[in-house]
Amino acid sequence: MSEDAPEKKSEKKTVTAALLIIGNEVLSGRTQDANLKFLGENLNHIGIQIREARVVPDITDEIVEALNALRQRYDYVFTTGGIGPTHDDITSAAIAKAFGRKLTRHPEAEALLRAHYKPEDVTEARLKMSDMPEGAVLIENPVSKAPGYQVENVIVMAGIPRIMQGMFEGFRHRLQGGVTVGSRSITVTIPEGIAAKPLGAIQNDFPDVEIGSYPFVRDGKVGTSLVARSSDPARLAAAAEAIEAMVRDLGAEPEEEA
Amino acid sequence: MSEDAPEKKSEKKTVTAALLIIGNEVLSGRTQDANLKFLGENLNHIGIQIREARVVPDITDEIVEALNALRQRYDYVFTTGGIGPTHDDITSAAIAKAFGRKLTRHPEAEALLRAHYKPEDVTEARLKMSDMPEGAVLIENPVSKAPGYQVENVIVMAGIPRIMQGMFEGFRHRLQGGVTVGSRSITVTIPEGIAAKPLGAIQNDFPDVEIGSYPFVRDGKVGTSLVARSSDPARLAAAAEAIEAMVRDLGAEPEEEA
Numbered sequence: 001m002s003e004d005a006p007e008k009k010s011e012k013k014t015v016t017a018a019l020l021i022i023g024n025e026v027l028s029g030r031t032q033d034a035n036l037k038f039l040g041e042n043l044n045h046i047g048i049q050i051r052e053a054r055v056v057p058d059i060t061d062e063i064v065e066a067l068n069a070l071r072q073r074y075d076y077v078f079t080t081g082g083i084g085p086t087h088d089d090i091t092s093a094a095i096a097k098a099f100g101r102k103l104t105r106h107p108e109a110e111a112l113l114r115a116h117y118k119p120e121d122v123t124e125a126r127l128k129m130s131d132m133p134e135g136a137v138l139i140e141n142p143v144s145k146a147p148g149y150q151v152e153n154v155i156v157m158a159g160i161p162r163i164m165q166g167m168f169e170g171f172r173h174r175l176q177g178g179v180t181v182g183s184r185s186i187t188v189t190i191p192e193g194i195a196a197k198p199l200g201a202i203q204n205d206f207p208d209v210e211i212g213s214y215p216f217v218r219d220g221k222v223g224t225s226l227v228a229r230s231s232d233p234a235r236l237a238a239a240a241e242a243i244e245a246m247v248r249d250l251g252a253e254p255e256e257e258a
Numbered sequence: 259m260s261e262d263a264p265e266k267k268s269e270k271k272t273v274t275a276a277l278l279i280i281g282n283e284v285l286s287g288r289t290q291d292a293n294l295k296f297l298g299e300n301l302n303h304i305g306i307q308i309r310e311a312r313v314v315p316d317i318t319d320e321i322v323e324a325l326n327a328l329r330q331r332y333d334y335v336f337t338t339g340g341i342g343p344t345h346d347d348i349t350s351a352a353i354a355k356a357f358g359r360k361l362t363r364h365p366e367a368e369a370l371l372r373a374h375y376k377p378e379d380v381t382e383a384r385l386k387m388s389d390m391p392e393g394a395v396l397i398e399n400p401v402s403k404a405p406g407y408q409v410e411n412v413i414v415m416a417g418i419p420r421i422m423q424g425m426f427e428g429f430r431h432r433l434q435g436g437v438t439v440g441s442r443s444i445t446v447t448i449p450e451g452i453a454a455k456p457l458g459a460i461q462n463d464f465p466d467v468e469i470g471s472y473p474f475v476r477d478g479k480v481g482t483s484l485v486a487r488s489s490d491p492a493r494l495a496a497a498a499e500a501i502e503a504m505v506r507d508l509g510a511e512p513e514e515e516a
Contacts, residue, residue, distance in 0.1 A: 028307075028487070050285045055294065087471075123454065162475075203346075229286070
């Protein structure tokens, strides 16, 4: 431990991540991705901000290129999809290629699969799910056993939301989070075109707070959600207060969303 | 018209696209994107295949970098989000920057907005929605009037699904489609680990047909959707027939999904 470790600890940094969604079925519109929303919310709870997401097809070179771009750029990269037993599950081979590592059978993963299936159901296709880049550290799969894994800053998970979420619950404690971003969401029955100017002035006063405006139509009435996000609770509270005062100035009543 | 035009016409080419989703709210998990699924399905109907999607935050340089990467690489790029009246709507300025074009007020777009709002509701923030890259060609917005637009191969749309879909219906006839990809989806009550080997053999026999395997759990029972996709109807039918025969060989009854 270096001597300045405690000081570092008190000043939490921003930890960033990207999500790489692998699968033709998401691009063709057959499957609605649900993993970005889950990870966006749940990673923030532990102090990790998703800054980019990409969806790529089941093509090795596309996966390699996207992964290598993202893993240089963000603290973590999460991947979902393509780690099953069929011919179109090419994620592990692509990740091995991206890292320049061998794809090898992971003994512990193989043992998990052999323990899970009846001996006559241990097919070569199923054992393929234990082929991983050399040095992979397993991530438990509480649903269907075939594990995910981590290689350096890349975390490889299943695409099926229920399995991905099960994996996430098991390894979230291993992730090194930084600051968490709090948010306040204020709903008003004002069109955003009317709130835009004073809201822009508030954004200028709070350059360190991210202020977003999201219009909606509910029961035929136009409204706007004004969302402030910041890692500094005091600044967040002050910005939310300024937004609420601005809304009252416009003659409306701000409603805080849960 | 060149003399070989009829020949070219009979041999339709593959037309590709990317979707660039712009918005902090999608990355933070506040908002579930629904536009990729809609566009993936509906673009294929007119012969355009989405090959990549990216989600980027409301940061100019990130939008510029992603847009310039994608517009070189695909026939079309569709963007959603960030064209409203508030300070966080920076898509048009970013697209102008990416193309090296001036951001200018589009007279026709301005006229549409002035006709839509009562004079006292024509705010500068709302007029900002008519600021577009020079040379933009408008796309009608049947829902809330503020138009989308096209610049070269880039099509800029609203993020709210209902508005995006309204825009899409109005300009889809302008898009130059190529081959459409047909699909057959065969559902079986077999785990994919059992179907994997014979399915891989079928994929080898049909390298021109994209065959995907998607496991699911329904009513506590494990099953798999086997999906074949091809632009050649005869090859698609033959692949689907081979998959159905394979399923029967495994002692199960294939069910065709609608």
